Amino acid sequence: MAAQVGYRAAAYSSLADSSDQWYFTNDDLANTPSQSGSDYSTSPAAKMLSASDEQDLRLRGCNFIHNVVQRLQMHQFVASTACVLFHRFYMRQSLTSYHHYQMAGACVLLASKIEENRRSLNEISLACAYVALKGRAKEAAKSQETWERLLKRQEIVLLQNCCFDMEVTHPYSFIDTLALEFAVPVFIAKSATAHVNDCLRSTICLRYPPRIIAVAALYLAIGIHAYNFQGSLFESRHVSLPDNAMSEVELCAMDMLAFYRREEEAEKEATRIQHQQQRYSQQRPLT
Numbered sequence: 681m682a683a684q685v686g687y688r689a690a691a692y693s694s695l696a697d698s699s700d701q702w703y704f705t706n707d708d709l710a711n712t713p714s715q716s717g718s719d720y721s722t723s724p725a726a727k728m729l730s731a732s733d734e735q736d737l738r739l740r741g742c743n744f745i746h747n748v749v750q751r752l753q754m755h756q757f758v759a760s761t762a763c764v765l766f767h768r769f770y771m772r773q774s775l776t777s778y779h780h781y782q783m784a785g786a787c788v789l790l791a792s793k794i795e796e797n798r799r800s801l802n803e804i805s806l807a808c809a810y811v812a813l814k815g816r817a818k819e820a821a822k823s824q825e826t827w828e829r830l831l832k833r834q835e836i837v838l839l840q841n842c843c844f845d846m847e848v849t850h851p852y853s854f855i856d857t858l859a860l861e862f863a864v865p866v867f868i869a870k871s872a873t874a875h876v877n878d879c880l881r882s883t884i885c886l887r888y889p890p891r892i893i894a895v896a897a898l899y900l901a902i903g904i905h906a907y908n909f910q911g912s913l914f915e916s917r918h919v920s921l922p923d924n925a926m927s928e929v930e931l932c933a934m935d936m937l938a939f940y941r942r943e944e945e946a947e948k949e950a951t952r953i954q955h956q957q958q959r960y961s962q963q964r965p966l967t
Contacts (some may be wrong), residue, residue, distance in 0.1 A: 854894035
């Protein structure tokens with residue numbers, strides 16, 4: 681599937697946040713290789729995924745990234761860059777063709793180099809094995825060499841499918857600039873940063889440029905904390921915004937809230953299943 685970049689790329693091209701090829705429309709995101717059953721590989725994907733299944737696997741891949749980065753005590757920027765690379769890759773290839781854990785590990789390896797917060801291949805492969813095996817240390821040590829070979833191979837695949845475009849700009853600097861310019865309290869800026877980190881698990885980074893995400897995250901934090909903010913972030917003298925910024929910020933904020941709603945519903949469903957399993961185990965007759 682050759683994703684066609686819609687009006688967003690044209691609107692944001694002058695902002696130079698990242699390459700235009702990495703902004704997509706809702707139609708593009710509804711016809712990803714994972715959902716359409718086509719990709720850039722020579723053989724077609726074995727099957728198609730639903731939109732909800734794709735969202736779930738993207739989320740799991742990003743959670744894997746965060747767990748590996750946390751285990752290796754690496755900087756948040758590594759996790760953020762890895763998540764962006766992860767989402768970009770699956771606009772070129774299908775989740776049914778490349779396992780999300782393997783590509784997530786490759787994204788951590790490449791992001792550690794981009795952000796100059798390196799760990800050795802041995803360390804990253806062992807951490808990936810440990811997270812993939814849910815903390816079973818002995819089994820992780822045995823599969824470390826397998827992971828090392830996988831990461832070497834998949835890093836090349838990742839680079840090729842990302843067109844060797846390693847430019848990744850995050851919303852954090854824009855949040856800091858706007859917070860300083862408009863005297864936004866530190867707790868609001870931190871809350872906005874947390875929203876950005878959370879929503880990197882979704883495809884928001886593929887739909888909006890970093891400065892739009894930064895403004896949306898700040899307004900979301902302001903609203904959640906009921907902070908009495910008197911200014912207008914759209915009048916910033918230091919962060920240039922496109923003419924349609926207000927409508928795009930509103931859409932971005934709505935997408936952020938939709939992500940949190942999905943997370944809340946998924947958590948409720950997981951709790952329901954857990955309680956159901958507990959009741960079943962309690963009701964089973966003793967043998």
